[in-house]
Amino acid sequence: MKNKYSSAHIVKWLFSHLIHYKWQVIGALGALGISSLTWLLLGQGIRYVVDQGFVAQNQALLTQALWVVLSVIVIGSIATYVRFYLMVWLGERVSADIRKSLFNHLITLSPGFYARERTGEIISRFTADTTLLQSIVGTGVSMALRSTVMFVGALVLMAFTSLKLTLFVFVSVPFILVPIRLLGAKVRNYSKQSQDKVADIGGIVDESLHEIQTVQAFNHESRSTLNFADKIDAVMSTASKRIHYRALLIASVMVISLSAIFIVGYLGTIAVIEGSITEGQLVAFVFYAVLAGGAIATISEVIGELQKAAGASERILDLMAQTSDISDTSVITKPQLNGSKTLSDNTPVIELNDIQFAYDDALIIKDLSFKVRRGEKVAIVGHSGAGKSTLFDLLMRFYEINAGKILINGQAHNAFAVSDLRKHFALVSQYPVIFASSVRENIAFADANVSHKDVEHAAQLAHADAFIQALPKAYETNLGERGVKLSGGQKQRIAIARAILAKRPILLLDEATSALDASSERLVKQAIDGLMQSTTTLIIAHRLSTVLNADKIIVLEKGQCIASGTHQQLYDNNDVYREFVDLQLS
Known part of the structure; x- marks a missing residue:
């Protein structure tokens, strides 16, 4: 050799x-x-x-x-x-x-x-x-x-x-x-x-x-x-x-x-x-x-x-x-996280035009197009494997699209430096990531220079402060590898506090309340509802309660948008969405 x-x-x-x-x-x-x-x-x-x-x-x-x-x-x-x-x-x-x-x-x-x-x-x-x-x-x-x-x-x-x-x-x-x-x-x-x-x-x-x-x-x-x-x-x-x-x-x-x-x-x-x-x-x-x-x-x-x-x-x-699959070349010198002042409120914060994405020759996203206006709450539903989580990955440029165009505030998303692009998004996944460090460091993950008061305030909004204060060293408690010392619901509230503290203009929620009990879910949903008032939000929805509060619902099937509209419009006209709702109600 x-x-x-x-x-x-x-x-x-x-x-x-x-x-x-x-x-x-x-x-x-x-x-x-x-x-x-x-x-x-x-x-x-x-x-x-x-x-x-x-x-x-x-x-x-x-x-x-x-x-x-x-x-x-x-x-x-x-x-x-x-x-x-x-x-x-x-x-x-x-x-x-x-x-x-x-x-x-x-x-x-x-x-x-x-x-x-x-x-x-x-x-x-x-x-x-x-x-x-x-x-x-x-x-x-x-x-x-x-x-x-x-x-x-x-x-x-x-x-x-x-x-x-x-x-x-x-x-x-x-x-x-x-x-x-x-x-x-x-x-x-x-x-x-x-x-x-x-x-x-x-x-x-x-x-x-x-x-x-x-x-x-x-x-x-x-x-x-x-x-x-x-x-x-x-x-x-x-x-x-x-x-x-x-x-x-x-x-x-x-x-x-x-x-x-x-x-x-x-x-x-x-x-x-x-x-x-x-x-x-x-x-x-x-x-x-x-x-x-x-x-x-x-x-x-x-x-x-x-x-x-x-x-x-x-x-x-x-x-x-080894080189990154993502080309990090910026042509935008001063990105406007909340959009250019010259843009009207009707300019889409997110716009997808006929995007395609394949992984290992398997087509996952095909000819997907939709727009999200500033301040909208958009729910994305579909069967497992429909491409919902992949869509979030593409928005944050974890992977490159094979065709089409993604626009953020009217600018091609690959025109931003990767770090600048990701400053637009706060992500709360269905399976929250907790690092083997203190509670404070986990919540302040996006900005280590924030004050302790800001960390506590974010935890309070996420209804996490009560259980944090009960930990042996409160906010200085080390959470162990992958947050082994926390329950699933507690991990999720730490992740939500992290997103609140990050103060990003676009919020990506992968059914962030799925691991919470009924009482905690109600409290955290109130915190998220308050957070969503000042953000544009995309939600991967697995529960009916989530989609009912959305301004618009997008139905994905095999990587394609097969329908979009309000709850009642889709329930009356789309079989996939009707099946989703009926399963929830049953």
Whole structure:
């Protein structure tokens, strides 16, 4: 399988994040150079001690050399601390920056993207892959750079010690590069496959645990367990291949490098016997050869980690390359949320002209046209699947229409910047969304800068203040994931308070009172009726009481407007609407 991104592209991408912290990078590289140099200098000290102290039996020189060696060790250790601290800090910082960039990008993608992709898999990429990069940048890269410097430095000093023996070492280098080249590509490929399968597991866990009541209600635990076990086995199968090639890479490099060291050591011993080099030169050469061999072994291990990181980088770059289905180009510089002052009251706030929308080649909305005047309350009825909720999605540009035109205050809705367009709408869905934060933050979701008094006032209008005050910390109570601490009716009243506080000119209600008991429904309907006096309202209606209060009713059937009018007009002339009313009355 050909890798989508080259190693050079991935390195350039990572470097673009590191460049913001150039002083930390310079400090880390400086400490790396000092620590590597101190260990390399030990070889020359060993050579000097052997030739001038040990062989010449000079005790004073040996004592002096000991203090020099201890000083070098202290300097090298301090430099190692600085290198380790800065590199690990850079790993944490780059990982945090990548997560911020990735989240900032993901939050802009359209709902269509999340309809195609599993959220759990995306979360896995967001967490596991960025954590892997943190480890690689903080530790792997540091080890690779240190080992590379040590290898190059050892080769230079080996040549300085004995050029003849160094030439024998160079003969083995091409043999080491072959497994790194061939097996490294295998490791990278299987690493990416393994991470994809782990992400798939993340999707299953996210789905199963979030819907645990449905899983348990249908006694699906055993089947879920078996499905999960199959996925785990698939992960292990791919991981086994990755581990095999990585272990083979390490073993191949080790056997070649260690064999070369011992062969060169043998040749060096012959050279000492022949008198072409001294004992000290041989000891120093073997010391450097061991350093070079250890560096190569470390590099071969790190290459496996780097290939794994390359797979993680590819998956992150794939997400960053995703583009929104919604083109966000504004040609309206100063949008008028309540319409231009030059427009008359008869100008439609919302106008649909022959719009069409298809999803996955299935036509959902077909040739739909209607107008909504300022201040009107328009109810939309129809069978399940008629396109009612899809219509709301199209108005807010969660999806692009395939044909036709939608006008907001006389302007094409795709001429607005998406954020400006959505400032026209306050949405209360049938299944309200509650975030794992405080009551205050949930109500003030549209504007975090509103006062506590405004939040309380909105809650009072939504008849939510009484039960909020009864919570352990009132408005500061954390509502838990998806509002688990609230009943369905309480969630809906929080959502209605959110819409009240947003003060948007167009209100979209997806039967917002459906989860309320009779008493709460009466109170909330009063609040909504008051809110609707100052807004233009579209209501997806499932109850007769809702449509009776509407100024106009639109009947949808298979994505088409088959009739519109008042309750009595439609009841007398439209079979679909009459069926809706009769079912309600029965």
